[in-house]
Amino acid sequence: MTLQTQQDSAGLADATSSNEALRRFLHGLPGVDQVGAEARAAQLATRSIKTTAKQFAIDLAIRMVDLTTLEGQDTPGKVRAICAKAMRPDPSDAGAPPVAAVCVYGDMAAVAKQALRDSGVHVACVATAFPSGRSALPVKLADTRNAVAAGADEIDMVIDRGAFLSGRYLQVFEEIVAVREACGDAHLKVIFETGELQTYDNVRRASWLAMMAGGHFIKTSTGKTQPAATLPVTLVMLEAVRDFRAMTGQMVGVKPAGGIKTTKDAIKYLVMVNEVAGAAWLDPDCFRFGASTLLNDLLMQRTKISTGYYAGPDYFTLD
Amino acid sequence: MTENKSSARRTVTKAAQALASTTGAASEQRLPIRKTYKLYIGGAFPRSESGRSYVVHDAKGGFLANAALASRKDARDAVVAARKAFGGWSGRTAYNRGQVLYRVAEVMEGRRGQFAEEVQASEGVSRRGAYAAVDASVDRLVWYAGWADKIAQVVGGANAVAGPYFNFSSPEPTGVVAVVAPQESSLLGLVSVLAPVIVAGNTAVLVTSHQRPLPAIAFSEVLATSDVPGGVVNVLTGSAAEIGPWLASHMDVNAIDLSGVDDAGLATSLEEAAAGNLKRVVRPSADGAADWTADPTIDRITAFLETKTVWHPVGI
Numbered sequence: 001m002t003l004q005t006q007q008d009s010a011g012l013a014d015a016t017s018s019n020e021a022l023r024r025f026l027h028g029l030p031g032v033d034q035v036g037a038e039a040r041a042a043q044l045a046t047r048s049i050k051t052t053a054k055q056f057a058i059d060l061a062i063r064m065v066d067l068t069t070l071e072g073q074d075t076p077g078k079v080r081a082i083c084a085k086a087m088r089p090d091p092s093d094a095g096a097p098p099v100a101a102v103c104v105y106g107d108m109a110a111v112a113k114q115a116l117r118d119s120g121v122h123v124a125c126v127a128t129a130f131p132s133g134r135s136a137l138p139v140k141l142a143d144t145r146n147a148v149a150a151g152a153d154e155i156d157m158v159i160d161r162g163a164f165l166s167g168r169y170l171q172v173f174e175e176i177v178a179v180r181e182a183c184g185d186a187h188l189k190v191i192f193e194t195g196e197l198q199t200y201d202n203v204r205r206a207s208w209l210a211m212m213a214g215g216h217f218i219k220t221s222t223g224k225t226q227p228a229a230t231l232p233v234t235l236v237m238l239e240a241v242r243d244f245r246a247m248t249g250q251m252v253g254v255k256p257a258g259g260i261k262t263t264k265d266a267i268k269y270l271v272m273v274n275e276v277a278g279a280a281w282l283d284p285d286c287f288r289f290g291a292s293t294l295l296n297d298l299l300m301q302r303t304k305i306s307t308g309y310y311a312g313p314d315y316f317t318l319d
Numbered sequence: 320m321t322e323n324k325s326s327a328r329r330t331v332t333k334a335a336q337a338l339a340s341t342t343g344a345a346s347e348q349r350l351p352i353r354k355t356y357k358l359y360i361g362g363a364f365p366r367s368e369s370g371r372s373y374v375v376h377d378a379k380g381g382f383l384a385n386a387a388l389a390s391r392k393d394a395r396d397a398v399v400a401a402r403k404a405f406g407g408w409s410g411r412t413a414y415n416r417g418q419v420l421y422r423v424a425e426v427m428e429g430r431r432g433q434f435a436e437e438v439q440a441s442e443g444v445s446r447r448g449a450y451a452a453v454d455a456s457v458d459r460l461v462w463y464a465g466w467a468d469k470i471a472q473v474v475g476g477a478n479a480v481a482g483p484y485f486n487f488s489s490p491e492p493t494g495v496v497a498v499v500a501p502q503e504s505s506l507l508g509l510v511s512v513l514a515p516v517i518v519a520g521n522t523a524v525l526v527t528s529h530q531r532p533l534p535a536i537a538f539s540e541v542l543a544t545s546d547v548p549g550g551v552v553n554v555l556t557g558s559a560a561e562i563g564p565w566l567a568s569h570m571d572v573n574a575i576d577l578s579g580v581d582d583a584g585l586a587t588s589l590e591e592a593a594a595g596n597l598k599r600v601v602r603p604s605a606d607g608a609a610d611w612t613a614d615p616t617i618d619r620i621t622a623f624l625e626t627k628t629v630w631h632p633v634g635i
Binding site: 308310313 | 572
């Protein structure tokens with residue numbers, strides 16, 4: 001990285017003093033080599049993970065899942081069912097670890113909190129006019145406060161892509177700062193919707209912007225648009241959190257979301273986390289999967305390893 | 320002028336002769352094409368995930384072709400493909416499934432020569448015998464195709480009950496069926512075990528005859544070019560002893576046909592493994608030598624059907 005000139009926290013503080021300064025900083029970040037990033041991601045994806053390493057990866061991936069239901073048709077009953085599954089993913093095997101969090105809309109936070117209680121599984125809520133983020137700041141803040149008051153431990157906010165893409169970086173920055181303040185003790189995940197950011201350079205800029213604004217996690221997508229999470233996009237974000245720690249000492253987490261459906265995919269991501277960011281990120285506090293169908297596939301693979309024969313979807317919950 | 324013309328003609332003739340003799344020489348020395356066939360999974364022809372293949376010999380022990388040697392992961396992929404295809408295939412009208420099977424028979428009829436050649440080479444029967452086997456196979460497909468929209472009337476129907484209700488029983492396909500095809504009868508045996516499985520709306524994962532897989536491979540090419548949706552039939556060439564246990568224990572397989580398992584010990588162990596999720600099992604014939612030329616019955620269709628019975632109030 002050629003960030004030497006900007007490498008100290010004081011420099012970062014200066015960078016956010018005005019829109020012009022922020023623009024200069026973000027556009028001063030080295031460009032992403034698109035072909036290189038894609039080739040690196042593809043190369044890491046070929047690594048073969050077997051036997052005990054695979055067992056470890058599957059259990060880790062289960063612990064990293066943010067079990068998500070974000071449908072207009074969600075009911076309290078469905079949220080309670082998801083919560084039960086989150087706490088005990090495989091009813092036939094007590095050894096299967098619980099997932100990291102349940103991710104729901106704000107109005108379901110209270111239901112989820114009541115179901116999960118002190119199980120250790122967090123309640124994550126999407127807020128700030130999810131998924132488009134097109135609303136006035138007071139509305140977004142009220143949305144966030146409501147979710148936190150209802151018991152959310154984590155807030156998944158979306159950035160205003162319109163403002164970001166038209167270069168109003170300071171507006172995006174200040175919105176994230178304001179939402180972070182509204183979160184109180186709750187952790188903040190910042191969703192970029194990388195499918196709408198057009199370039200890897202923009203992904204890198206958005207990552208730095210969100211990290212400087214104090215986001216605890218940076219997250220690829222809402223899961224509502226295509227393409228959602230991809231390996232190269234996640235690679236760029238993992239590089240950003242690695243460099244941010246090198247500069248400031250702070251660990252920021254990464255959460256790819258949307259389109260990760262199989263154990264094979266999940267393991268590819270874990271390999272990349274280990275190789276790009278480092279083993280420190282192989283922890284549910286620093287890396288999450290936003291997913292719903294992924295969990296069943298992880299459980300089926302887990303069952304295959306423990307029983308020795310292939311499992312079928314008939315024996316796992318529909319969700 | 321005339322001379323010129325004739326000399327020109329002579330030159331052309333010479334050139335043509337030269338050309339003819341060159342191509343003649345080339346065809347005498349033409350290198351044999353040593354074919355390496357692939358699997359048929361989900362409507363595509365992938366290599367085995369394991370990268371393995373094995374040599375297929377003709378009845379006299381000569382080289383015939385290479386075939387992919389399927390592994391357990393190929394079997395796993397085939398089950399996934401079959402499960403994915405099940406909803407669409409079982410959801411089609413019975414009439415439509417019948418039409419699709421007729422179409423398979425038609426396409427097969429068009430490739431009669433190829434099938435006969437492969438059956439003759441694989442089984443070492445006479446040319447006449449090979450053609451008889453191919454014709455019997457096509458006829459068998461047609462016979463089963465006809466049953467598609469008739470089986471429900473024969474094995475289902477309205478039941479008499481003592482109450483103000485209608486009570487109906489209707490046969491429904493059981494799901495994904497693993498089929499071990501007969502080892503000896505490479506085409507007629509294959510069609511005889513496969514057609515009844517799919518005609519009722521099931522999808523199939525088929526393990527071919529290990530020594531004689533060529534007619535099955537040609538049959539998968541027929542399936543790919545007729546109207547059978549990808550994944551309804553998945554063809555694995557290889558060893559039943561290797562793949563069979565994985566299919567028999569697979570929790571997403573609903574039934575298994577062991578007709579092609581010649582080894583009694585293996586058949587027993589597969590049947591035991593199949594009990595894990597209560598698969599329907601069709602055992603191999605007791606004496607180990609089924610006569611595939613005999614007239615079929617609907618037993619093979621009903622073996623893979625489940626009966627659903629519903630009560631419905633009368634009138635209003």
